[in-house]
Amino acid sequence: MTKQDNQFKKVISHAKEYGYIVQSSEIYDGLGAVYDYLQNGVELKNNIREYWWKSMVQLHENIVGIDSAIFMHPTTWKASGHIDAFNDPLIDNKDSKKRYRADVLVEDYAEKLLKKAQKEIDKAKKRFGESFDEEQFKTTNPRVVKYLTQRKKALQKIAQYLEENNLEAVKTLIEELEIACPVSGSKNWTDVKQFNLMFGTKIGASADSALDLYLRPETAQGIFVNFLNVQKSSRMKIPFGIAQTGKAFRNEIVARQFIFRMREFEQMEMQFFVRPGEQIKWYKTWKERRLAWHLSLGLGQENYRFHKHEKLAHYADAAADIEFNFPFGFKELEGIHSRTDFDLSSHESHSGKKLQYFDPELNKSYVPYVVETSIGLDRMFLAVFSTSLQEETLENGSTRTVLRLPAILAPVKVAILPLVKKDGLPEIAHKIMADLKISFNAIYDEKDAVGRRYRRQDAVGTPFCITIDHQTVEDKTVTLRYRDSMQQKRLKIQEIKALITDEVSMSNWLKKIKL
Numbered sequence: 237m238t239k240q241d242n243q244f245k246k247v248i249s250h251a252k253e254y255g256y257i258v259q260s261s262e263i264y265d266g267l268g269a270v271y272d273y274l275q276n277g278v279e280l281k282n283n284i285r286e287y288w289w290k291s292m293v294q295l296h297e298n299i300v301g302i303d304s305a306i307f308m309h310p311t312t313w314k315a316s317g318h319i320d321a322f323n324d325p326l327i328d329n330k331d332s333k334k335r336y337r338a339d340v341l342v343e344d345y346a347e348k349l350l351k352k353a354q355k356e357i358d359k360a361k362k363r364f365g366e367s368f369d370e371e372q373f374k375t376t377n378p379r380v381v382k383y384l385t386q387r388k389k390a391l392q393k394i395a396q397y398l399e400e401n402n403l404e405a406v407k408t409l410i411e412e413l414e415i416a417c418p419v420s421g422s423k424n425w426t427d428v429k430q431f432n433l434m435f436g437t438k439i440g441a442s443a444d445s446a447l448d449l450y451l452r453p454e455t456a457q458g459i460f461v462n463f464l465n466v467q468k469s470s471r472m473k474i475p476f477g478i479a480q481t482g483k484a485f486r487n488e489i490v491a492r493q494f495i496f497r498m499r500e501f502e503q504m505e506m507q508f509f510v511r512p513g514e515q516i517k518w519y520k521t522w523k524e525r526r527l528a529w530h531l532s533l534g535l536g537q538e539n540y541r542f543h544k545h546e547k548l549a550h551y552a553d554a555a556a557d558i559e560f561n562f563p564f565g566f567k568e569l570e571g572i573h574s575r576t577d578f579d580l581s582s583h584e585s586h587s588g589k590k591l592q593y594f595d596p597e598l599n600k601s602y603v604p605y606v607v608e609t610s611i612g613l614d615r616m617f618l619a620v621f622s623t624s625l626q627e628e629t630l631e632n633g634s635t636r637t638v639l640r641l642p643a644i645l646a647p648v649k650v651a652i653l654p655l656v657k658k659d660g661l662p663e664i665a666h667k668i669m670a671d672l673k674i675s676f677n678a679i680y681d682e683k684d685a686v687g688r689r690y691r692r693q694d695a696v697g698t699p700f701c702i703t704i705d706h707q708t709v710e711d712k713t714v715t716l717r718y719r720d721s722m723q724q725k726r727l728k729i730q731e732i733k734a735l736i737t738d739e740v741s742m743s744n745w746l747k748k749i750k751l
Contacts, residue, residue: 244563247622248494250637254696256280256621257495269488269499276696277617279647279677281502284616285481287644288504290742291529291749292479299477299506300470304458306451306483307439313450315586316457316579317550323430325398325406326489332420335489338406338428341415342394346387347565353383395547403428433486435499451485456608458482459507460579463591463604467509474593474604475518477508481613493564495614502613509604511595512577518607519554519574526570526609527558532748533642535623541566551578560619569619570611577603620645624697639697640720644745648698649676650736653689655705657682665704668714668729675733676740694719700736 251257256277259266273281293301313319325338356379361368374380390413397405406428416423434453440446452458459478466478481504488499495501510518523542530540538561545555552573560569580603584591592601624640643649652669654661662682672678679698681689686703693701703715713726716735727735738744 240563240565244494244622247563247618247625250625250639250695251277251494251621254639269492269497271495271498276647280621280641280645280697281613281617283645283647284620285502285504285613287533287742287745288529288611288613288616289479289481291746292477292504292506295746295749296477298472298475299479299508300466300472301479302459302462302466303482304455304462304480306485307449308452308457308461310447310449311586312457312461312583313434313453315582316460317582318434318450318453319432321550322434322453323432324489325403325428326431327407327410327428328426329417329420329422330424330426331422332417334417334419336417338403338410339394339398341410342390342413344565345413345415346390349383349387349390353380353387356380356383391546395545398547401430403430431487431489433488435485435487453486454484454610455480455482455503455505456507456579456610459505460583460591460606463509463580467593474595475508475510475514477506479504479506481505493562495618496562496564496567498614503610504613504616505608505610507575508607508609509593510607511598512602512605515574515576515605515607516554519572522607522609523556523558523572526572526611528749530558530570532745533620533645535619535642539619539623540569543568549573551575560615562618563622569615570609573608573610575606575608577605579606580604636691636694638694638719641697641699642745643699643740644742646697646699646740647677648679648693648696649740650678650700650702650732651689651693651698652678652680653686653701653703654682655686655703659706660709661704661706664708668702668704668732672733672736675737690717690722699739702732 254276255274257271257273260270260272261267289301293299326335327338327341328335353374356377357370357373360373360377361370374384390409393409394406397409404427407425410425411423414423435451437449437451438446439449459480463478466472467476481502483500484503485500488497508518508522527540527542531537540561541559543557543559545552545557548555553576554574556572557568558570558572559566580591584603591603593604594601620641621639625637626640627635627637629635650672652665652672654665665680665682669678669680681692683689684692690701697719699719701717701719703717705715708714708729712729714729714732715724716727716732717724
């Protein structure tokens with residue numbers, strides 16, 4: 237087992253043990269690629285959503301939010317291209333009987349080449365020290381040039397073949413690259429087939445009159461069909477945006493890697509409507525803004541990178557992903573796409589209703605262009621959780637497991653711990669608890685020795701612990717313990733709320749975002 241695999245198993249185990257995530261319907265042996273968020277998981281998820289919503293809607297005067305229905309008229313998905321083009325290229329390994337996305341197999345192959353190149357670069361950095369010229373080394377070292385050239389060619393070819401829908405060429409490419417099944421090591425592949433990802437359902441009182449519908453595979457279309465409703469009722473002027481969070485559903489045949497790829501998931505999307513011709517300017521702007529939002533959470537700049545799309549979707553003229561370094565490597569976390577006027581024009585054509593904006597400055601009407609930012613809430617959860625989960629060796633040689641969640645996102649902000657269950661300490665602790673729980677999520681814990689309680693709260697991710705001891709009875713002071721540093725200090729009871737509020741205030745964290 238690799239170090240990455242071991243870390244990922246710890247993430248999954250920790251999520252279950254401490255009330256974050258479990259497989260759905262677990263008592264019935266579970267349902268594949270469907271998960272339930274437990275008491276701590278739902279709080280973390282809600283906090284991520286709220287931080288995104290406030291930064292996207294509250295901090296931008298020209299962005300508003302909506303909540304559109306999951307069920308939409310079936311023609312919506314014809315107009316959007318999902319019925320005809322929302323497919324994944326799938327390939328089976330004949331020996332392991334496992335199914336894979338053909339494009340992901342090639343992307344994983346390319347990622348391995350990138351890691352090999354980076355390994356050579358890191359070795360050279362150590363050898364040459366401060367005099368090392370990385371850019372020159374990339375273009376002159378034979379091994380690095382070879383790895384990077386092979387990577388680029390593989391990605392270009394898979395993009396080209398998928399664009400042409402040349403599935404035979406996709407299979408040939410996998411064979412030429414000698415890509416083996418990760419499970420069996422076999423290179424015995426079936427032909428590549430396209431598989432539509434939408435879930436079908438019906439609505440109606442009887443089978444005879446029932447209407448065929450789809451569970452929405454994305455939230456964006458609910459924004460597009462409501463473009464004029466929002467623009468007219470809010471009197472917004474271009475450029476402006478519409479944001480939405482909500483559930484989406486995809487019949488992922490190759491669903492794995494815990495909550496990274498699920499059949500039922502949640503998206504946080506914003507569609508920004510701009511004048512035709514200005515879309516690339518805004519595309520670049522939103523790339524910068526979205527990366528700034530991620531960096532404000534302090535998960536480490538080295539864990540993010542941009543990946544420009546080689547293969548553009550049928551609606552896009554520019555696209556890039558913000559990739560994050562998950563326990564299984566760099567993968568897509570958020571997409572920023574310049575969608576042109578495809579969506580509104582297509583809905584205009586299929587509905588027969590004009591979806592145009594009258595621009596008073598230009599004195600003319602036009603179909604706006606769109607720049608999209610789309611992030612998976614569940615993937616963001618995994619990025620935050622997996623990066624925060626750490627094991628460290630302490631000065632006395634012991635180890636502790638700590639979940640270093642950003643304080644603003646932590647499910648529980650503070651734990652109230654009476655040192656013993658007597659001498660009036662629980663009564664004082666309950667009074668403090670009653671005061672604090674009005675302002676933020678707090679927890680009361682009096683079971684076990686205080687050291688064990690500290691470790692339990694470290695593992696849950698609680699940033700602060702308040703210990704009430706016998707000195708509290710005498711001078712009305714308590715011990716405040718910091719999760720990350722384990723440092724402790726005395727403070728007065730009346731000072732607790734202000735200190736913790738300052739550390740976990742969403743307003744203070746929003747100020748960190750450079751828009």
